[in-house]
Amino acid sequence: GQQVMQIPQYQHVQEGEDFTTYCNSSTTLSNIQWYKQRPGGHPVFLIQLVKSGEVKKQKRLTFQFGEAKKNSSLHITATQTTDVGTYFCAGRYNFNKFYFGSGTKLNVKP
Amino acid sequence: DTAVSQTPKYLVTQMGNDKSIKCEQNLGHDTMYWYKQDSKKFLKIMFSYNNKELIINETVPNRFSPKSPDKAHLNLHINSLELGDSAVYFCASSQRLGGYTFGSGTRLTVV
Numbered sequence: 001g002q003q004v005m006q007i008p009q010y011q012h013v014q015e016g017e018d019f020t021t022y023c024n025s026s027t028t029l030s031n032i033q034w035y036k037q038r039p040g041g042h043p044v045f046l047i048q049l050v051k052s053g054e055v056k057k058q059k060r061l062t063f064q065f066g067e068a069k070k071n072s073s074l075h076i077t078a079t080q081t082t083d084v085g086t087y088f089c090a091g092r093y094n095f096n097k098f099y100f101g102s103g104t105k106l107n108v109k110p
Numbered sequence: 111d112t113a114v115s116q117t118p119k120y121l122v123t124q125m126g127n128d129k130s131i132k133c134e135q136n137l138g139h140d141t142m143y144w145y146k147q148d149s150k151k152f153l154k155i156m157f158s159y160n161n162k163e164l165i166i167n168e169t170v171p172n173r174f175s176p177k178s179p180d181k182a183h184l185n186l187h188i189n190s191l192e193l194g195d196s197a198v199y200f201c202a203s204s205q206r207l208g209g210y211t212f213g214s215g216t217r218l219t220v221v
Contacts, residue, residue: 043153045209053136071179086151092207097166100153 004029004091006101010013014109021104023089030092032072034063037103038085046074079108113137116201116213123191126220131186132218133201142184143210144176145200155199159184177220191220 005024013019023032031050035043047056049065049072056063062075072091076083086105090098116133123129135142143166144156158166159178173189184201201213 013150031207035210037151042212042214043210045211048209088153090210096160096207097155098207098210100155103151103153105151 004099004101006087006089006104007033008104009102010105012107012109015081015109019079019083019088019106020073021089021106022073023091023101024071025091026070028069029072030069030094032065033071033090033098034072034074034091035083035088035090037088037098039094042086043088061078076106079106081108081110083107112214114201114203114211114213116199116216117218119214120219122218122219122221125191125193127191128187128189129147129191129218131199131201131218133186135182135201135203135211135212137203137205137211139205139211140181141204141206142178142181143202143204144184144186145202145212147198147200147215149197157184157186160211169171188218191218192221196220 007022033048034046047063052069053067054065062074062079071096086103087102089101092098114135125148143158146154156170157176161181162178175187178184195219196219198213198215198217202210
């Protein structure tokens with residue numbers, strides 16, 4: 001069935017380093033969303049990408065949707081300790097639901 | 111004002127018991143969801159309701175029964191709780207296929 005693969009599972013970085021998490025699907029996605037979940041918290045919606053090749057920025061965060069709409073990435077420039085958490089992508093095919101990736105847990109060392 | 115509120119926040123109960131989790135959203139969204147997050151943080155959809163109508167019913171044991179009295183409420187009742195039901199259960203809502211707003215979660219521990 002439909003599945004969204006997300007890598008890496010974990011990433012440990014020094015504060016100030018960059019971070020990227022990737023999502024891949026074997027079939028074309030209609031759109032993709034990104035969420036952040038702080039430790040002990042709940043997922044919080046960050047952004048939705050719809051168009052092929054779309055790039056969106058939110059301060060130090062850059063989101064990309066691949067040309068074939070089968071992959072997406074979230075890049076954080078110059079990480080800060082406030083970036084700690086698990087980042088999830090959620091991809092939609094032509095159904096009424098999103099399939100969540102397994103998440104990338106980011107740890108930032110001060 | 112909390113946008114999506116679910117109660118209780120914590121639930122510790124014995125195997126075999128029946129329990130309910132309540133969820134309410136004040137965002138005017140037309141779709142509500144229940145998600146289960148296991149110990150490995152994997153988020154799995156269980157149910158989705160659109161304007162009180164069940165639209166997604168994943169492969170979930172029939173011990174789990176959702177109820178939506180109106181489009182602002184979606185409750186989850188679980189019968190005959192098992193150890194494997196221990197997880198964090200999140201309620202969420204969205205407008206059409208926009209971003210989800212999640213509740214703060216209910217941590218269920220079955221002992």
